[in-house]
Structures are given as C-alpha cells and as structure tokens.
Amino acid sequence: xxxxxTWQIAVLGAIGRGVxxxxxxxxHLPMDRHSxxxxxxxxxxxxxxxxxxxxxxxxxxxxxxxxSRGEAMRSGPRGPHTGPRPPPSSSFRQRAWxxxxxxxxxxxxxxxxxxxxxxxxxxxxxxxxxxxxxxRAGYVATLSTRAGAHGRFSRGTKVFRLLRDTGPLAPAxxxxxxxxxxxxREVVPCRPAR
Amino acid sequence: xxxxxxxxxNVARFHAALGSLxxxxxxxxxxxxxxxxxxxxxxxxxxxxxxxxxxxxxxxxKEWTPxxxxxxxxxxxxxTPQHSYQRRFxxxxxxxxxxxxxxxxxxxxxxxxxxxxxxxxxxxxxMESIRDFSDLGDVVFILVGMGRIRENLxxxxxxxxxxxxxxxxxxxxAADVRALADTLCEVPVADCLADFxxxxxxGFNREIVEALATIERWGKRxxxxxxxxxxAMAGVAIVNDRRTGQxxxxxxxx
Numbered sequence: 001x002x003x004x005x006t007w008q009i010a011v012l013g014a015i016g017r018g019v020x021x022x023x024x025x026x027x028h029l030p031m032d033r034h035s036x037x038x039x040x041x042x043x044x045x046x047x048x049x050x051x052x053x054x055x056x057x058x059x060x061x062x063x064x065x066x067x068s069r070g071e072a073m074r075s076g077p078r079g080p081h082t083g084p085r086p087p088p089s090s091s092f093r094q095r096a097w098x099x100x101x102x103x104x105x106x107x108x109x110x111x112x113x114x115x116x117x118x119x120x121x122x123x124x125x126x127x128x129x130x131x132x133x134x135x136r137a138g139y140v141a142t143l144s145t146r147a148g149a150h151g152r153f154s155r156g157t158k159v160f161r162l163l164r165d166t167g168p169l170a171p172a173x174x175x176x177x178x179x180x181x182x183x184x185r186e187v188v189p190c191r192p193a194r
Numbered sequence: 195x196x197x198x199x200x201x202x203x204n205v206a207r208f209h210a211a212l213g214s215l216x217x218x219x220x221x222x223x224x225x226x227x228x229x230x231x232x233x234x235x236x237x238x239x240x241x242x243x244x245x246x247x248x249x250x251x252x253x254x255x256k257e258w259t260p261x262x263x264x265x266x267x268x269x270x271x272x273x274t275p276q277h278s279y280q281r282r283f284x285x286x287x288x289x290x291x292x293x294x295x296x297x298x299x300x301x302x303x304x305x306x307x308x309x310x311x312x313x314x315x316x317x318x319x320x321m322e323s324i325r326d327f328s329d330l331g332d333v334v335f336i337l338v339g340m341g342r343i344r345e346n347l348x349x350x351x352x353x354x355x356x357x358x359x360x361x362x363x364x365x366x367x368a369a370d371v372r373a374l375a376d377t378l379c380e381v382p383v384a385d386c387l388a389d390f391x392x393x394x395x396x397g398f399n400r401e402i403v404e405a406l407a408t409i410e411r412w413g414k415r416x417x418x419x420x421x422x423x424x425x426a427m428a429g430v431a432i433v434n435d436r437r438t439g440q441x442x443x444x445x446x447x448x
Binding site for chain 2: 090095098099102103108109112113114115116117124167168183
C-alpha cells in the first residue's frame with residue numbers, strides 16, 4: 001500500500017542545492033546510513049537525483065522542480081505493472097482450484113487429497129465454504145449422483161463439476177459475498193446463500 | 195474414511211527422481227518416464243505434485259495429432275492458437291519459456307506432465323515435437339503411462355536418449371499398506387490384517403483402499419472402534435479379486 005515517502009522527502013530536502021555524499025546526508029539527518037542508501041536509490045530511480053562518479057548526489061532539474069512545487073511524495077507504484085507476474089501464491093484455495101481444473105468432476109475428498117498440506121488449518125470447512133460460494137456464482141454445479149455411499153444408511157458425499165474454468169488463478173470471495181475473478185479481473189455476482 | 199495422502203515408497207521414489215532430474219548433467223536430457231500398472235497411484239501422485247507446483251497437466255488422447263497436442267497445450271496457457279503449426283509451436287514455446295522463467299524466480303521447476311502417454315509413445319511426430327521443446331527450451335516433460343512407454347521408446351532412440359529418469363510404480367509393500375491404513379482408516383488396523391490386505395490385493399492401491407473401507411465399516415459396527423485383527427474379521431468379504439471379480443473372504447481359524 002502506498003504511504004508517504006518520508007525518508008525520500010527528507011533526503012531530497014537535505015541535498016537541496018548542494019552536492020552531498022551519503023555519509024554527509026546521514027550526518028545531516030536523523031537516519032542511519034542504510035536508510036539513506038535505500039532512499040537515494042529510490043530517488044535515483046525516480047530521476048529526482050543524479051549520482052556522480054565520486055559518490056556524491058545532486059538534484060536533477062526534475063527533482064528541483066518537484067521540491068519547489070512542495071508536493072507530497074507517495075511511496076507506492078508509479079505506473080501499471082506490465083512485466084511478468086510471479087506464479088500464484090501457494091494458498092490452499094489456489095491449490096484446490098488447480099485440483100478442480102485437473103479433475104473437472106470431483107468430490108471434497110478428491111480435492112483435499114490433492115491440495116491439502118500439513119500447515120493448512122481445517123481444509124475441509126474452508127473448502128465447503130468456498131465451494132458453496134463458487135456454486136452460487138455459477139463456477140461449479142452439484143451433480144445428482146453421490147460418491148462413497150458404501151454403507152446401508154450412508155447417503156454418500158456430494159459430487160461437483162467445474163462449469164466455468166476462467167484461468168489458473170483461484171476466484172476469491174469478497175466482503176459482502178461476491179466473487180472476484182482474478183483471471184477476468186471482474187466481480188462476479190453471487191446468489192445469496194439459502 | 196479419513197481424507198489424506200499417504201507417502202508410500204512409490205511417492206518417495208518419484209520425488210527422488212525429480213531431485214535427480216533437477217541436478218542432471220546434460221541440460222537437454224529433461225524427459226522423465228513414470229510407468230506402472232493401473233491402480234498403483236501414479237495419477238494421484240502426479241496430480242498432487244502438479245497442484246503444488248503449478249505445472250501444466252495434459253491427458254493424451256488416443257487420436258492425438260501434433261496439432262491437437264499443441265492446441266491442448268496452448269489451451270492450458272489460455273492462448274488462442276494461430277492457424278499454422280509453425281506459429282502454434284512458437285506460441286507454445288514462448289508461453290512455456292515465460293512460465294519457466296517465472297517459476298525459476300519462485301525456485302520451482304516448471305514441467306509439462308502428459309498422462310496416458312502410452313497413446314503417444316509410438317507416435318514419432320508427437321514425440322519429436324516433445325523432443326524439440328525439450329532441446330530448444332530445456333522444458334521438462336514427464337510422460338506417465340502404464341508400462342509400454344519404455345518398450346516403445348526403443349524404436350525412437352533419439353527421444354529415449356533424452357530420458358534422464360525412469361520411475362516405475364511398484365505394488366505397495368506391507369509398510370505402504372501400514373501407512374495407508376494409518377492415514378485413511380478411522381479404526382486401528384492390526385499388522386496381521388494389514389499384511390493380509392497387502393497379500394490379497396497384490397499391492398494395488400485401489401483395492402487396498404476398498405479393503406480399508408470395509409475394515410473401517412466392520413470395525414465401527416463390530417469392534418466399537420477397537421483394534422481390528424485378522425482373526426476378528428474371519429468370514430468377512432474384504433474386497434473383490436481384481437482378476438476374477440470374486441469376493442475375497444478372510445479365512446477362518448488363523
């Protein structure tokens with residue numbers, strides 16, 4: 001989340017019209033040397049300061065203009081993310097979604113067998129809640145057949161089928177109950193639970 | 195039955211082979227063959243690994259052609275295939291290399307798993323395409339089948355020479371049945387009964403799980419959740435014989 005780039009503003013102000021080394025900036029400000037190095041690296045990437053060969057720093061035209069305007073500086077992203085994205089995180093629901101895409105027709109036990117790991121807390125109820133929401137949003141459907149009804153009085157367990165495979169990223173439940181599909185980058189309405 | 199995944203000797207062998215594949219000497223030798231008779235847990239093991247590692251998982255079809263193979267591969271990446279084979283090959287290669295570098299940043303191995311690979315192991319056109327991907331991009335391909343892949347690859351020595359690891363899934367041992375019983379069964383199973391299950395099922399996971407389900411039902415009803423022994427289950431049909439389809443009865447007087 002973007003915050004106020006306090007250190008960068010302080011370093012920018014400390015350099016001002018001068019030409020300073022990182023040590024001189026650290027001596028001038030109540031910051032340790034490592035924090036100064038981090039701040040100047042970010043200011044260089046913003047093109048607000050230049051680094052000279054002798055290790056000194058000086059404001060660029062852009063930096064001087066920014067300082068004179070007195071604007072607030074934010075520490076967050078400065079443009080859209082256009083580079084390659086890392087693979088999805090290995091959360092239980094992400095693994096469960098991958099398992100659903102592999103199996104297409106599945107029961108709860110199939111998905112937990114493939115997706116659950118030692119550190120997962122209560123994967124059974126987690127999956128039940130999530131599957132309920134996915135079903136209400138039209139991603140999965142419950143089939144009329146039931147699996148594992150071995151005993152005389154056993155009703156077996158539900159069998160599901162994946163209906164909407166929109167991509168590799170697992171849909172997430174939003175506050176208020178709607179589903180956010182990271183593949184489509186859109187909110188999918190979800191029928192209220194009975 | 196409890197829900198879980200038992201780490202059997204076959205699973206350990208598969209993971210050991212993966213480790214060896216990652217440490218291989220020849221970069222172009224990045225094919226792996228996993229085979230064994232049906233019901234030994236190949237698909238579950240591979241799918242569990244695929245889910246963990248976000249690898250591409252394809253199921254070969256009997257009538258697969260190189261074009262159909264590329265279409266299925268591109269579909270996994272949500273890429274609309276172009277018309278010519280040449281362009282589709284380039285699309286697939288670019289997508290795989292992009293995913294491979296993303297996975298490398300996350301310290302994971304990217305691979306393409308092809309299940310039911312017996313269907314394609316004699317199809318030199320598809321196997322040569324796999325070899326091209328493997329040679330040009332060092333993409334790891336794992337071919338999973340029921341035992342005919344090794345024999346069929348003899349006819350394609352240029353592909354067989356790229357196979358860095360062979361893993362054969364063997365019938366479960368007594369220790370594997372013990373691990374399965376401890377992981378899946380809600381009632382404690384005596385060693386004598388676990389050994390009997392191992393013997394009569396010939397070590398096939400599917401039959402072992404069926405037998406454990408029978409033991410659990412019987413144990414809950416008749417033993418009150420206490421240790422179920424072989425002698426206690428005498429006369430009970432524990433599982434059907436895979437070859438004959440006839441029920442196997444636990445013998446009396448053991």
